[in-house]
Amino acid sequence: MFALSVFLLSLLVLRLAWLQFVRGPELRERALAVRLRDIPVEAKRGTIYDRTGRELAISIDVDSVYAIPSQVRDKTATSVLLADTLGLDKAFVMERLQSDQSFVWIKRKISSDQAAVLRAAGVAGVSLTQESKRVYPNNQLACHVLGFAGIDSQGLEGVEYQYDSVLRGVPGWISIEYDARGQEIPDAVHRYFAPTDGLSLVLTIDQTIQYICERELALAVANHGAKAGSILVMDPRNGEILAMANYPYYDPNQYGIYPSEFRRNGIVVDTYSPGSTFKPVVAAAALEEHVVSWNDTFLCEGSVLIGNRRIHCWETRGHEEQTLLQVLENSCNVGFMEIAARLGIAKFYQYVEAFGLTSRTGVDLPGEAKGLIIPENKAKPLDLAVMSFGQSLTVTPLQLVSALCAIANGGTLYQPHVAKELRTADGRVVERYSSEIETSVIAARTAAELNDALESVVEQGTGRRAFIDGYQLAGKTGTAQKIVDGAIAADQYVSSFIGFGPTRDAQVCALVILDEPTGDHYGGQIAGPVFRTIMQEIYRYLGIPVVTEGS
Numbered sequence: 001m002f003a004l005s006v007f008l009l010s011l012l013v014l015r016l017a018w019l020q021f022v023r024g025p026e027l028r029e030r031a032l033a034v035r036l037r038d039i040p041v042e043a044k045r046g047t048i049y050d051r052t053g054r055e056l057a058i059s060i061d062v063d064s065v066y067a068i069p070s071q072v073r074d075k076t077a078t079s080v081l082l083a084d085t086l087g088l089d090k091a092f093v094m095e096r097l098q099s100d101q102s103f104v105w106i107k108r109k110i111s112s113d114q115a116a117v118l119r120a121a122g123v124a125g126v127s128l129t130q131e132s133k134r135v136y137p138n139n140q141l142a143c144h145v146l147g148f149a150g151i152d153s154q155g156l157e158g159v160e161y162q163y164d165s166v167l168r169g170v171p172g173w174i175s176i177e178y179d180a181r182g183q184e185i186p187d188a189v190h191r192y193f194a195p196t197d198g199l200s201l202v203l204t205i206d207q208t209i210q211y212i213c214e215r216e217l218a219l220a221v222a223n224h225g226a227k228a229g230s231i232l233v234m235d236p237r238n239g240e241i242l243a244m245a246n247y248p249y250y251d252p253n254q255y256g257i258y259p260s261e262f263r264r265n266g267i268v269v270d271t272y273s274p275g276s277t278f279k280p281v282v283a284a285a286a287l288e289e290h291v292v293s294w295n296d297t298f299l300c301e302g303s304v305l306i307g308n309r310r311i312h313c314w315e316t317r318g319h320e321e322q323t324l325l326q327v328l329e330n331s332c333n334v335g336f337m338e339i340a341a342r343l344g345i346a347k348f349y350q351y352v353e354a355f356g357l358t359s360r361t362g363v364d365l366p367g368e369a370k371g372l373i374i375p376e377n378k379a380k381p382l383d384l385a386v387m388s389f390g391q392s393l394t395v396t397p398l399q400l401v402s403a404l405c406a407i408a409n410g411g412t413l414y415q416p417h418v419a420k421e422l423r424t425a426d427g428r429v430v431e432r433y434s435s436e437i438e439t440s441v442i443a444a445r446t447a448a449e450l451n452d453a454l455e456s457v458v459e460q461g462t463g464r465r466a467f468i469d470g471y472q473l474a475g476k477t478g479t480a481q482k483i484v485d486g487a488i489a490a491d492q493y494v495s496s497f498i499g500f501g502p503t504r505d506a507q508v509c510a511l512v513i514l515d516e517p518t519g520d521h522y523g524g525q526i527a528g529p530v531f532r533t534i535m536q537e538i539y540r541y542l543g544i545p546v547v548t549e550g551s
């Protein structure tokens with residue numbers, strides 16, 4: 001009996017030693033894990049500012065409700081209270097409370113009134129934690145640039161998506177210890193792992209210029225019964241995007257209620273036939289290659305025969321004999337077919353590529369598309385003729401504005417971008433962004449000559465609806481027929497105007513596009529006045545001096 005007792009006792013001692021010394025640390029950890037609950041603490045998403053420091057996207061503190069199901073005593077009463085207070089379905093709440101998970105969300109980002117009710121009620125097993133909610137204080141302003149962040153504060157579109165890794169920050173958590181009955185133990189283990197807040201992003205966008213563009217674009221679309229429209233404003237001296245608007249707009253505060261096509265940033269993700277707004281690129285190439293001079297004359301009899309196809313000028317009666325300047329002023333298609341023919345297919349493609357029209361610009365926005373062009377080895381003289389006036393090839397509005405900026409600034413192609421600086425919450429600059437591309441496309445002298453000619457287009461050519469005395473605006477109209485299912489659509493046009501100013505010291509370059517206007521469709525007639533209005537207001541806002549006669 002004694003021997004047996006000693007044997008059994010030593011077994012117990014050995015078992016105890018095993019548990020205590022061998023498995024001890026692991027078991028202690030497990031016991032703590034059973035008593036600890038991790039409550040997530042969200043990092044605060046960085047603020048997005050415009051270039052002048054005005055807030056475009058902010059994060060505010062809001063409460064979120066969670067439950068620890070094992071601690072909820074009266075599940076029926078609790079689910080009724082939660083459902084009523086938070087406007088949820090009772091069955092949904094009940095299902096959550098019956099979950100065997102240690103932590104469940106009941107509702108994220110609730111209103112302060114709802115939070116006050118729950119705090120006052122003090123329900124066992126139900127608590128509030130602070131999270132941050134994204135708010136866009138200007139509603140639809142710059143919506144396609146900003147994009148939006150989802151419920152987990154993750155960037156889903158626009159710069160919110162593009163710069164998510166820096167804006168987001170690193171979440172933290174709190175570990176709270178509970179006793180066997182599920183009560184929080186006072187003064188027990190409370191491990192707090194602080195979140196690291198996201199960095200703030202300063203954009204190149206100017207809120208005022210953005211506002212002007214959005215207002216005028218909405219007005220123009222309504223006045224002309226257009227289907228959609230876009231305005232892009234860029235600084236030709238460095239590729240900074242000052243405004244980017246696509247109509248229709250949406251409110252990123254409630255992005256879920258809009259159809260997805262409202263959220264498309266067409267300036268970046270869609271391509272179109274630029275029509276005559278493409279002609280400055282052709283003219284620049286021809287001047288740079290010295291295949292044309294300002295003294296040359298071009299005869300337009302309303303159409304030309306290329307092979308067995310007759311291609312018409314937009315002015316079917318013809319423009320008669322014109323100088324190169326008049327070809328530009330009149331936007332004469334026959335003249336441009338002649339210019340492109342002198343340039344030849346190889347040089348034409350070389351410059352289209354050099355102006356960045358065959359590749360993505362590398363803008364810091366998601367989903368960028370690039371234009372389509374017939375492969376060079378398949379291009380025929382007829383294709384070249386049609387491409388000379390911007391048909392039979394497509395570009396994104398962004399590619400076209402970047403190309404025109406290179407003409408406006410004296411020949412340098414920059415990479416367009418919307419981010420300017422990254423800052424810490426206390427305003428220290430962590431990173432400065434600038435154009436990563438800086439290639440010389442044409443000589444400064446070629447650019448200067450062409451700029452003067454484009455000013456003349458506004459003063460006395462097809463662009464005169466954009467003229468304002470003393471503003472030194474240069475530009476080009478465009479009217480392109482839309483291609484629907486591979487064929488030219490009879491009555492569907494894209495009317496546009498691209499330009500910049502002041503001519504010899506360009507600070508602003510802008511493109512206005514109206515998609516499928518009804519009634520008038522010539523770009524000069526309907527997009528020209530919009531360009532004129534926005535430039536007038538931008539000049540006033542930026543304090544660009546106006547040259548008045550005699551001063």
Ligand SMILES: [Zn+2]
Pocket residue numbers: 300302313314315318319331332333334335
């Ligand atoms: Zn003509």
